[in-house]
Amino acid sequence: MAASGVNAEALVAENVTVRYAGVTALDDASLRVEPGAIVGLIGPNGAGKTTLINAITGVVRPTSGTIALGTKRLDRLPAHRVARAGIARTYQNVRLFARLDVADNVRAGAFARSGTLSDSEIVTLLERTGTTERDLRRRAGALPYGEQRRLEVARALAARPATLLLDEPAAGMNPAETIVLGRTIASVASSGVGILLVEHDMSLVAAICTSVVVLNFGRVIATGTPQEIARDPAVIEAYLGT
Amino acid sequence: MLAWFAAHSKLIDQIGINALLALSLSISLRSGQLALAQAAFMGIAAYVGAIGAVEAHWNLPLSLVIGSLCAAIAAALLALPLGRLRGVFLAIATIGFGEIARIVEINVKATGGAEGYANIPNDANTAWIYGTLGITGALILIFERSRAALAIAATREDESAARGVGIDVTAVRFGALVAGAALAGCAGVLYAHANYFITPSDFGFARMEQILVGCVIGGVTSSLGAVIGAAVMTILPESVRFLADYREVSTGAILLAIVLFAPDGIAGLWQRRA
Ligand SMILES: Nc1ncnc2c1ncn2[C@@H]1O[C@H](COP(=O)(O)OP(=O)(O)OP(=O)(O)O)[C@@H](O)[C@H]1O
Ligand SMILES: [Mg+2]
Numbered sequence: 001m002a003a004s005g006v007n008a009e010a011l012v013a014e015n016v017t018v019r020y021a022g023v024t025a026l027d028d029a030s031l032r033v034e035p036g037a038i039v040g041l042i043g044p045n046g047a048g049k050t051t052l053i054n055a056i057t058g059v060v061r062p063t064s065g066t067i068a069l070g071t072k073r074l075d076r077l078p079a080h081r082v083a084r085a086g087i088a089r090t091y092q093n094v095r096l097f098a099r100l101d102v103a104d105n106v107r108a109g110a111f112a113r114s115g116t117l118s119d120s121e122i123v124t125l126l127e128r129t130g131t132t133e134r135d136l137r138r139r140a141g142a143l144p145y146g147e148q149r150r151l152e153v154a155r156a157l158a159a160r161p162a163t164l165l166l167d168e169p170a171a172g173m174n175p176a177e178t179i180v181l182g183r184t185i186a187s188v189a190s191s192g193v194g195i196l197l198v199e200h201d202m203s204l205v206a207a208i209c210t211s212v213v214v215l216n217f218g219r220v221i222a223t224g225t226p227q228e229i230a231r232d233p234a235v236i237e238a239y240l241g242t
Numbered sequence: 243m244l245a246w247f248a249a250h251s252k253l254i255d256q257i258g259i260n261a262l263l264a265l266s267l268s269i270s271l272r273s274g275q276l277a278l279a280q281a282a283f284m285g286i287a288a289y290v291g292a293i294g295a296v297e298a299h300w301n302l303p304l305s306l307v308i309g310s311l312c313a314a315i316a317a318a319l320l321a322l323p324l325g326r327l328r329g330v331f332l333a334i335a336t337i338g339f340g341e342i343a344r345i346v347e348i349n350v351k352a353t354g355g356a357e358g359y360a361n362i363p364n365d366a367n368t369a370w371i372y373g374t375l376g377i378t379g380a381l382i383l384i385f386e387r388s389r390a391a392l393a394i395a396a397t398r399e400d401e402s403a404a405r406g407v408g409i410d411v412t413a414v415r416f417g418a419l420v421a422g423a424a425l426a427g428c429a430g431v432l433y434a435h436a437n438y439f440i441t442p443s444d445f446g447f448a449r450m451e452q453i454l455v456g457c458v459i460g461g462v463t464s465s466l467g468a469v470i471g472a473a474v475m476t477i478l479p480e481s482v483r484f485l486a487d488y489r490e491v492s493t494g495a496i497l498l499a500i501v502l503f504a505p506d507g508i509a510g511l512w513q514r515r516a
Contacts, residue, residue, distance in 0.1 A: 057406060083408035095406075097399035100392075108396045112408030116389070159407065 009070030010034045011056070011087070011163040011194055016065030016075075018051050018218075025051040027218035028065070033163055033194040038185060040205040040226065041198045043215035044238060049198045050092055052215070053165045056196075057089050058082040069162060083112040086162035090152040090169055092198075098141030102126075102133055105140045105151060109158030117158060125154040128187070130180040146177050153184065163194040170201045182208050206230070214238065251368060257476045258371035259433050264456040264468035265378060266425035272391075272463045273418035274398030276329060279320065279336040280426045280453050282343035283313040285445025287427030288434040289353050292362045295435070302365050306374075306431045313427030316343075317420045325412060340450060347442035358441035366435035374428055375469075382465050394418055398463075455497050461507025471507065 011033040018026040026048040033039045041049050054060045056067055058079035067075040074082050088109070097105050106122045117125075119136060126133065131150040133143055140151060149169055156164055166185070170178045178201060186208050189195050199205050205212060206226040214222040214229060216238040222229055229235055247254070263280060270277045290312045291305030300308070324335055347353045354360065385391055396404040397414045404411050434440050456475040460467025475493070482492050500507060 059402065059405075078410075079402075079405035080408050080410045083406055089406055091403070091406075095400050095403040097396050097403065099399055100395055104392055104395070108392055108404070108407050108409070111389070111393065111396075114408075155407065 009072075009086070009162050011067075011069050011196070013052070013056060013067045014065055016052065016055055016067060017063045018048070018055050018060055019063045024218050026055065026062075026215075029215065029218065029220050030065075031196075031213045031220070031223075033196050035162065035194050036189055036192050037210045038189045038195045038197055038208050040209035040212035041196055041215065042200070042202075042205060042212060042229075047215040048218040049215055050167055051218075053089060053167055053196070053198065056082070056165060057087055083159065084114075086112075086159075087165065088112065088156035088159040088161035088163075089165040090149070090156055090167055092167040092171070094145070094148045094152055096140040096148055096152060096155070099139055101137045101139055102143070102151060103136035106154050106158050109155035112159035112161070115158075115160075122154075122158075125157055126151075129154040129157065129184050130177075146173050149173065150181070150184075153181075157188065161193060163196065164188065165196045165198075167198045168200060169197070170199060170204055178204055202230075253476065253480060255366075255368055255371050255436050257473045258368070258375050259429050259436065260453070260456060260472035260476045261375055261469040262371075262378060262429035262432070263426060263453045264460065264472035265382065265465060266422045266429060267453050267457050268460075268463060268465065268468045269422035269425065270418050271457060272398060273394045273415055274401070275415055275419060276333040277324075277336045277419055277422070278333050278450050278454065279317070279339045279343075280422065281445045281447070281449040282336075282340040283317060283423040283426040284430035284433065284449070285343055285347060285440075285442065286316050286430070287313040288430035288440050288445065289347060289359065291431035292359055292434040292440060293352060295363050296359075296361055302363075302370065302431075302435055305435065306428055309431040310424045310427030313430065314420050314424040317423030318416070321416045321419050325415070337447065337450070340445075340447065344442045344446050347445070353442070356442060358439045360439035362434050362438055362440065364435065364438055366432045371432050371436065374432060378425060378428075379465065379469075386465075390414075390417075451493070455493055458497060459500050459507055464507065467507050 014030050016026055016029050029052060031039065043049055055062045056074065058077050062075055066073065069085055069087065072085055074085060097108060103119065103122050106125055107117050110117050122136060129150045131147055131154055133147055140148065143151060153169060170181055173181060182204050185195060185197065197209060209226050212224060212226050212229045213220055214235050221234045221238060222232045263284060267280045287309035291309035294300040294308060295305050320339055324332060327335055348356045393409045393414050396409055397411050401411050452475050456471035457468050459474055460471030478492055479489055482489055485492065
């Protein structure tokens with residue numbers, strides 16, 4: 001019954017606009033994440049990438065536009081119902097349950113499918129995400145930063161989501177850690193999970209993304225393969241500034 | 243032994259009731275809500291149970307059920323307008339609710355006003371009080387191993403991330419407040435039935451402060467800590483009678499010492515780890 005990696009439903013955002021008092025953070029943006037696809041979402045600081053993730057996950061309500069997973073509309077659901085519909089996420093600034101232990105953090109991820117996890121299933125998720133911590137009773141807040149980021153991915157995977165939204169998961173990681181992260185993401189996608197990857201590390205994007213969406217000032221200015229995007233004059237201009 | 247017990251039975255009963263109150267507050271604290279209306283919930287149930295017993299000859303179990311149900315309903319009604327409040331704003335609003343409850347108790351006829359309500363059957367003995375405490379303790383132990391306990395802890399740690407993993411934060415906060423109020427209600431009915439009479443000032447801010455300090459001493463979210471803290475807060479004022487008018491200073495001094503030297507409370511001293 002719960003959303004699992006194999007149910008073939010695309011996440012579709014159409015003409016989404018988000019206005020904060022005075023600021024149009026997202027302006028008529030559309031994108032589509034097919035099951036098993038890794039869609040990169042890039043753009044300069046303040047382009048609206050996090051806002052799009054927040055709109056999809058029900059953290060902010062779009063001013064206009066629609067968001068759906070398969071046939072299920074998400075854009076009027078409260079955040080916890082969106083999670084239960086099969087959308088999992090990580091945060092640009094790590095948001096673990098800091099004073100809970102490693103096991104409880106992962107276990108909490110399974111709330112989205114009303115499921116439970118044994119200690120061995122938790123260890124499997126830690127292994128899958130490259131989390132090296134094996135003391136399940138350790139407080140999450142006491143882990144090194146990179147470990148916290150990986151633990152957050154493990155928590156998200158515990159939900160067995162249809163779509164996984166990652167907000168700059170490689171931020172603060174060294175190149176070796178980033179390569180491991182790339183492998184994790186690719187393997188999750190190959191199990192049928194659709195992935196939206198917000199990332200500034202272009203080598204990671206180029207290495208694993210099937211397509212890339214570029215935002216600038218809240219608008220989608222380009223969509224294509226990583227190679228097409230790298231050559232796109234509008235993208236080059238957005239990044240170099242005018 | 244028996245003689246000692248007889249001489250201190252009043253104090254022992256008070257410890258049991260205060261332990262129930264501390265546990266009731268720790269339920270809402272666990273969910274991250276600094277909701278300070280526990281004394282008011284206690285009072286509502288105490289009056290309902292007492293009036294029922296005197297006017298309608300309810301027995302103690304019936305007083306307990308109806309009294310704590312009324313406290314739970316009061317909490318549910320309070321939760322609706324207060325749902326959006328957090329932190330210190332929630333604390334202030336719930337203290338305000340406590341004052342409203344106290345003033346209503348002073349001014350309505352049914353409660354006997356400021357003079358108090360008397361002739362309550364004195365049937366809540368030590369067995370009743372510690373039986374209730376034992377059942378509560380067992381329920382809390384079972385609960386601590388449940389998924390709901392994890393939902394409450396996650397809500398306390400990060401509401402937004404809790405929503406992100408599918409936890410209905412609004413329902414969790416509501417449930418914790420109502421469950422805590424029901425337990426405070428039990429304590430209130432037992433309090434009324436362990437004393438011949440009650441007055442509105444029994445359920446005022448001083449009571450709330452005593453419950454809160456007990457919880458803080460115990461370590462806020464630890465059940466055993468809450469019980470120990472409640473015992474300390476009951477025994478302490480008795481053991482410093484020589485301070486006379488300065489007795490109440492001891493409450494403040496203890497609170498200060500705990501916050502400065504053991505911020506996680508007594509429980510934190512043996513739970514501390516990386
Ligand atoms: N809660 C908010 N209230 C008001 N304005 C906001 C809010 N959140 C974001 N904004 C504004 O919306 C715009 C888009 O912000 P957003 O965080 O989505 O950008 P981003 O692409 O994620 O940037 P970064 O790469 O720095 O993370 C910015 O101008 C930002 O200041
Ligand atoms: Mg961002």
